[in-house]
Amino acid sequence: xxxxxxxxxxxxxxxxxxxxxxxxxxxxxxxxLASALASMVFNLTIGKKDYLKYEDTVKNxxxxxxxxxxxxxKKFLNLVExxxxxxxxxxxxxxMPKNTDMxxxxxxxxIKKGNDSSxxxxxxxxxxxxxxxxxxxxxxxxGNKNAISDAGVxxxxxxxxxxxxxxxxxxxxxxxxxxxxxxxxxxKCDNLLKKSRDEKxxxxxxxxxxxx
Numbered sequence: 001x002x003x004x005x006x007x008x009x010x011x012x013x014x015x016x017x018x019x020x021x022x023x024x025x026x027x028x029x030x031x032x033l034a035s036a037l038a039s040m041v042f043n044l045t046i047g048k049k050d051y052l053k054y055e056d057t058v059k060n061x062x063x064x065x066x067x068x069x070x071x072x073x074k075k076f077l078n079l080v081e082x083x084x085x086x087x088x089x090x091x092x093x094x095x096m097p098k099n100t101d102m103x104x105x106x107x108x109x110x111i112k113k114g115n116d117s118s119x120x121x122x123x124x125x126x127x128x129x130x131x132x133x134x135x136x137x138x139x140x141x142x143g144n145k146n147a148i149s150d151a152g153v154x155x156x157x158x159x160x161x162x163x164x165x166x167x168x169x170x171x172x173x174x175x176x177x178x179x180x181x182x183x184x185x186x187x188k189c190d191n192l193l194k195k196s197r198d199e200k201x202x203x204x205x206x207x208x209x210x211x212x
Contacts, residue, residue, distance in 0.1 A: 002084060003077045019091070024083035024122050027164030031129040032076035034157035035069040038135055041151050042066035044144040058142055065135040072132060076125070076161075083121045083168075090114030118172045119185070126165035126192055132158050133199040140206050148207055155203040162196040 002010060002021055014021055042062055045051050051059065093110035097103045136158065139151040166189045176182045 002080055020084040020087045021080065022084075022087065023164055024087065024118075024125070024168040025080045027122065027129075027161045027168065028076045028079040028083055028125045030157045030164060031125060031132065031161035032073050032080065034129070034132055034136075034154040034161065035073035035076060037150050037154040037157070038069040038132065038139050039066060039073065041139040041143040041147045041154070042069070044147050045139075045142070048144060050144075054142065061138055062142055065138045069132065069135050072128065075128065079121060079125050079128075082117075083125070086114065086117035086121050090118055115172060115175045119169055119176075122165040122168040122172075123185075123188075126162045126169070126189070129158050129161035129165065130192060130196055130199075133196075133203070136203055137206075140203055140210075145210070148210055152204060152207045155200050159196055159200040162192060166193055 002013075002025065005013065010021075014026070042065055045062060046066065051062065054062075090111065091114075093107060093114045096107040096110055098107050133155070136151055136155050139154070140148060143151055169185060169189055173182050173185055176185070
């Protein structure tokens, strides 16, 4: 499994002539790293002097956020694997024989299944990554002040995850025959991109104001 590789091994595999893992898996990895960074900020906050001064509602929000980002971190690591598996499955489908009507039909169905997964997984990455922003807002507003830059890096990684996943969706949209579905997906991606950029900029403005 990719997530079991050492960092150096993973980077070498990524840079090899193998087409997978590729950008889709890295988008998911970016989201996992964003989750882990947010987790670090919360872990550096809970139990500290400033944390103890917060009202219970704020403490609960921080505690809950830590729990959620840890779940997301694991989820995105699994999506790293799934994205690579989906791509390899699609490539395998294209190599299936097409000498008879039955083989042609089997190949067509396998390609459709592979292409559906190649759209579904990055969409899941993009939408799930976007859901990390509220937790990062909490990290920025209430987290350990010495780790506010780490929360900013987490926000940047979320934006990278969303953009990277959307690029993978858009390249696979070309294989969709249903024009309405194609337009719907593209609009969904464009809307998600805009919202993601807006949220990231809001977070960066807060961070910049606290660093002045």
